[in-house]
Amino acid sequence: MAAAGEANGGTGKLESSLDVPFPSSREATIALRSLSPDKEPRKGGISKLITVSGSTLSRWSADEARILRVSVNSFLDHLSLVMETMEMFGP
Amino acid sequence: MTVVIGFEGSANKIGIGIIRDGEVLSNPRRTYITPPGQGFLPSDTARHHRAVILTVLKEALEQAGLKPADIDCVAYTKGPGMGAPLVTVALVARTVSQLWGKPLLGVNHCIGHIEMGRLITKANNPTVLYVSGGNTQVIAYSEQRYRIFGETIDIAVGNCLDRFARVIKISNDPSPGYNIEQMAKKGSQYVELPYTVKGMDVSFSGILSYIEDAAHKMLSSGQCTSEDLCFSLQETLFSMLVEITERAMAHCGSQEVLIVGGVGCNKYAEAFKFCIDNGAMIAQAGWEMFRSGQVTELEDSWITQRYRTDEVEVTWRD
Numbered sequence: 001m002a003a004a005g006e007a008n009g010g011t012g013k014l015e016s017s018l019d020v021p022f023p024s025s026r027e028a029t030i031a032l033r034s035l036s037p038d039k040e041p042r043k044g045g046i047s048k049l050i051t052v053s054g055s056t057l058s059r060w061s062a063d064e065a066r067i068l069r070v071s072v073n074s075f076l077d078h079l080s081l082v083m084e085t086m087e088m089f090g091p
Numbered sequence: 092m093t094v095v096i097g098f099e100g101s102a103n104k105i106g107i108g109i110i111r112d113g114e115v116l117s118n119p120r121r122t123y124i125t126p127p128g129q130g131f132l133p134s135d136t137a138r139h140h141r142a143v144i145l146t147v148l149k150e151a152l153e154q155a156g157l158k159p160a161d162i163d164c165v166a167y168t169k170g171p172g173m174g175a176p177l178v179t180v181a182l183v184a185r186t187v188s189q190l191w192g193k194p195l196l197g198v199n200h201c202i203g204h205i206e207m208g209r210l211i212t213k214a215n216n217p218t219v220l221y222v223s224g225g226n227t228q229v230i231a232y233s234e235q236r237y238r239i240f241g242e243t244i245d246i247a248v249g250n251c252l253d254r255f256a257r258v259i260k261i262s263n264d265p266s267p268g269y270n271i272e273q274m275a276k277k278g279s280q281y282v283e284l285p286y287t288v289k290g291m292d293v294s295f296s297g298i299l300s301y302i303e304d305a306a307h308k309m310l311s312s313g314q315c316t317s318e319d320l321c322f323s324l325q326e327t328l329f330s331m332l333v334e335i336t337e338r339a340m341a342h343c344g345s346q347e348v349l350i351v352g353g354v355g356c357n358k359y360a361e362a363f364k365f366c367i368d369n370g371a372m373i374a375q376a377g378w379e380m381f382r383s384g385q386v387t388e389l390e391d392s393w394i395t396q397r398y399r400t401d402e403v404e405v406t407w408r409d
Binding site: 030031033034035036037038039041077078081082084085086088089090091 | 141144145148149159174175178179181182183185186187189190191389390391392393394
């Protein structure tokens with residue numbers, strides 16, 4: 001799992017991305033479809049995009065570091081719950 | 092034969108239940124109880140649910156003696172309720188729905204209570220009084236909707252009780268409302284409190300402010316005991332609820348009342364275990380919805396903190 005954060009001089013927004021490898025694309029797709037339906041609790045200042053191509057890729061862009069941290073933190077908690085569920089109840 | 096598993100975690104109870112054609116096969120539950128004087132916050136509650144949910148899921152399957160292949164549908168609480176706990180539970184429901192290849196069903200929490208009440212009591216077409224820590228509504232069924240005839244215009248009756256319990260610092264175990272009820276039995280003096288019925292609706296936040304203030308003044312001066320206040324609060328709140336329920340019954344010409352929601356446990360210990368939030372009630376509502384052809388696509392399975400009882404199309408009743 002690799003994470004990188006950098007300030008984007010163009011938009012003035014903070015960005016972060018996470019690449020989560022899964023054993024198969026089926027599991028990555030299950031994770032994607034479980035994690036994407038809920039909207040971010042915070043109305044503005046954060047945008048999150050999750051995509052799958054082999055593994056699961058998430059990309060955030062936020063106005064403030066604090067908002068970015070909260071969103072990434074929640075995502076990681078939720079991701080670990082989904083992975084534990086797959087481990088315990090998968091084939 | 093239709094077997095539905097239901098996931099519930101919109102407040103401080105996390106429960107997973109399995110129903111097969113009206114029979115509750117299992118219904119394990121855990122409650123997040125905070126110390127006296129404290130309520131439960133969303134992030135702490137979500138953390139509690141997250142820690143136990145997979146264990147409770149295993150229990151639900153084991154106690155029912157079923158394997159995932161035996162389940163026909165996965166139901167979960169879409170809302171209303173607290174955001175973080177709702178998400179935690181929805182994540183597991185969505186994941187197992189995909190793992191097991193079973194359709195998903197997002198259920199309205201209030202309708203879960205109603206459908207469980209209908210199943211247990213076999214009442215024909217009752218006026219429903221839904222009273223809990225998060226909701227207070229008088230509901231009657233009409234033309235494919237559970238219509239809200241009256242409701243609180245501010246806080247729920249259970250919220251009023253729970254927050255008063257914090258002021259007098261009584262235990263939250265097993266629930267603040269239960270302990271208020273026990274103390275009320277020992278009350279002997281009736282303390283006059285505001286009585287705030289507004290037509291078909293009720294208001295509780297003014298009563299709460301008043302009794303919080305009264306508690307500080309009257310308890311320190313010894314004018315009355317905590318037991319007296321518990322007794323007076325219950326009398327006032329329940330009289331108000333009776334009034335608006337009777338008003339709705341008169342409008343509908345109905346002869347029966349079905350009381351659902353955690354506050355319904357008070358004096359009605361009979362269906363105690365099903366009044367309090369549980370997974371089986373979500374499974375039961377899911378069973379009805381599924382058999383009438385409803386399904387929730389994953390993209391539409393987002394949770395929502397606000398979800399009106401009358402937003403749902405009741406396709407399973409005439």
